[in-house]
Amino acid sequence: MLACIFIAFLFVNFKSSSRNSVIEMPFSEMMDYANQNKLESVTISGDMILAKSKDGFYYSVQGPENESNLGKELRDLGVRVDYEKKPGPTFLDILISALPAIFILLIAIYAISFLFKKSSGSSKDGKLGGFGFMKSGAKRSDNNTNPVKFADVAGIDEAKSELVEVVEFLKNPEKFAKLGARIPRGLLLVGPPGTGKTLLAKAVAGEAGVPFLSISGSDFVEMFVGVGAGRVRSLFDEAKKSSPAIIFIDEIDSVGKKRSAGGIGGSNDEREQTLNQLLVEMDGFDTNSKVIVIAATNRAELLDEALLRPGRFDRRVYVNLPDKNGREKILNVHASNKKLAKDVNLSFIASVTAGLSGAELESILNEAAIFAGLDNSDSISMAHINKARDKVILGAESKSFAISKEEKEKTAYHEAGHAIVAMAVQGINSVKKVTIIPRGHALGVTLIGGDEDRVSITKSYAMGVLAYALGGRAAEDIIYGDISAGAQNDIERTTSIARSMVCSWGMSDKLGPVNLNNKSEYFADSIISEQTKIEIDAEIKRVIDYSYIKAKNILIDKKDLLEDMKELLMEKETIDENDLIKLWKARESRNHGV
Secondary structure, three states, X not given: OHHHHHHHHHHHHHHHHHHOOOEEOOHHHHHHHHHOOOEEEEEEEOOEEEEEEOOXXXXXXXXXXXXXXXXXXXXXXXXXXXXXXXXXXXHHHHHHHHHHHHHHHHHXXXXXXXXXXXXXXXXXHOEOOOOOOOXXXXXXXXXXXXXXXXXXXXXXXXXXXXXXXXXXXXXXXXXXXXXXXXXXXXXXXXXXXXXXXXXXXXXXXXXXXXXXXEEEHHHOOOOOXXXXXXXXXXXXXXXXXXXXXXXXEEOHHHOOEOOOHHHOOOOOOHHHHHHHHHHHHHHOOOOOOOEEEEEEEOOHHHEOHHHHOOOOOOEEEEOOOOOHHHHXXXXXXXXXXXXXXXXXXXXXXXXXXXXXXXXXXXXXHHHHHHHHHHOOOOOEOHHHHHHHHHHHHHXXXXXXXXXXXXXXXXXXXXXXXXXXXHHHOOOOOOEEEEEOOOEOOEXXXXXXXXXXXXXXXXXXXXXXXXXXXXXXXXXXXXXXXXXXXHHHHXXXXXXXXXXXXXXXXXXXXXXXOOOOOOOXXXXXXXXXXXXXXXXXXXXXXXXXXXXXXXXHHHHHHOHHHHHHHHHHHHHHOEEEHHHHHHHHHHHHHHXXXX
């Protein structure tokens, strides 16, 4: 259809352009033609003249106004003169002038119709169908498209146990209704990124065998006011039609942040309207509506208090980083579809990956499989896994990054300083690896770890971490009497830890156990006096200076070990825990004359 219209449009344009072969001519030149006997005829229509020359060309001439004797004058010169009443625009003329606009309008109608058909059929792809901004766009899965069960979720057994009752409610709601029980309408999964919050929510839906509608909090917020609220309504309407069902809102903090006190910043913006609609929808649930809302966040402290009151997200489920046993279970789950060599020890891998999330553990095994494939190996070896672990934790090796021998030596001293201080101070776990191979933006890396997971931070441990972090800078100062910018990341880290010790953890002997964070959810202005700020800065500097002096004294006392470790790093570029223990024992033997 559009092709035919386009061809007709070109044809009419061609026809109209063929008429435009008439040549424009000034009136004086036409009179010269008439005097020279070159004109055959003229047709006068108002003040417009169409002249035809004897050689067959047509000329368009703008005639003079109020020239009543023009016709007689031209006849006297032998030119045939005709008069024609000036016609008004014909239907064809109007159609030709309007055709471009009609063509554009038809294209727009066709495009809108096409988009409407595409969007109305989107429910087949797992999204809530319908055309328009107000549709939620949530992904929907059911028994056929959501095979996740509790058995697929490892390392977070406590969180799973808290959700068993939700599954039971979705399967047998009448049992609870008879007893007058009210199951929480909303559950908030709180934990660091990558710990399996989304997977856990899917497992609840998979175990209960109910539809699972998932959406990110950021998908609600648009630049157009009212769109987010409309999407919230659309999402809850769909869930009620499909009940029993689970609504999962990931990163709810992006839409559920605390509202400004006293209307600061305005109370009618899009985000707050969306949050208000979410609160209204959760209040609109019946006592046993068979719809449960599960939300996930890693910033629970940012959420508006109205979201957390009873009747809304009144239950929190903490999904923490896995401990050693949890990491081993997670590794076993992700290794189930991989061919591992006999030398692979998942228990050992779990012991040296403290602090990693389930997503990071999965990434290690996936990277190991890629390394095995690149080596044309039939199975994944321990060497592949160790290499993958270093890549995930430390970053990829920058093999093409060439540094001078002097820079390499300075890096060796820097990393050796970190390692020696970490081995000397109390509370720090053992050093697992030291390398001077550039990784990412770092010229070298010292990796510490341990068999035990640390669940709390003591003051002695924090002071040890500060000394360890400043060990590299102290080593450069001792050897060269100068320092480089290589300690930038170390300084950022020590400043952050020292500030937390002073302001949040109450570890300052001078300022005591007082919360000195300069922020409040109710006041925009500072809640700390200027004098206290000065004392905080002075105390942070004192803590860092003390740790730096401690690191420096350790390295001065063990300067021979610093030299030995530097030499071994220059030779091997990477040394492990066994190399470090040998160096340490060799020094002790020398000092004790053994």
